Amino acid sequence: MIIENIMSRDVQTVRPDQSLREAAQTMRTLNIGSLPVRDHDRLVGMLTDRDIVVRGVAEGGVEGRTVSEVMSPAVKYCYASDDVQDIARNMASLEVRRLPVVDADKRLVGIVSLANMVHSEPAAAAVMSQGVATPH
Template sequence: DKLDAGVMPVGENDRLVGMITDRDMVIRGIALGKGPDTKVRDVMSQEVRYCFDDEDVDHVLANMGDLQVRRLPVLNRDKRLVGIISLGDLARKGETRE
């Protein structure tokens, strides 16, 4: 809530192991009667789609469209998380096309 974030990366031992979204919390948590003591790993999305920080923006946009996602974690070539990119980020920078 403080970050106004709809998605958060989940790491373990310096590696990205999942993502948790507000939707994950509702669908896999609250709707199933899980309470605030539920572990993140029990509701997170474990299949993480990502892009690399040196990828071409057009390729990333096409990939996001194919995957039907609005956000992707950004990894460096050592597979360390360096950021998250969203369609909104790209739109603000004028990178998206109709």
């Protein structure tokens, strides 16, 4: 099975120029801990609640600061055509709960989470529970 078959297509994103306060409020409203950062149709980073605390609050606060100032620009992602079990192994080795999903042109098309895998692919769920990693 491929990621495209199980990913969530309705992905909330933030822009690099949005305020940190607005991004944090979005996270609170949606009860999530991370948001992909999108510049038009390109994935340019990830913003996590930890980024907001460590790079925002701990370094002078969030007032007047933007997402681009604290986001992680190095983004781990997968392709919509990738195999679910392979991505489950990668997520286990990276110790991440969510990965943005991009198409062949690296445009954001969705997000895949552990929950997607557990509910859709028993073999992938088994891989995740074992924490098996493959060399890259």
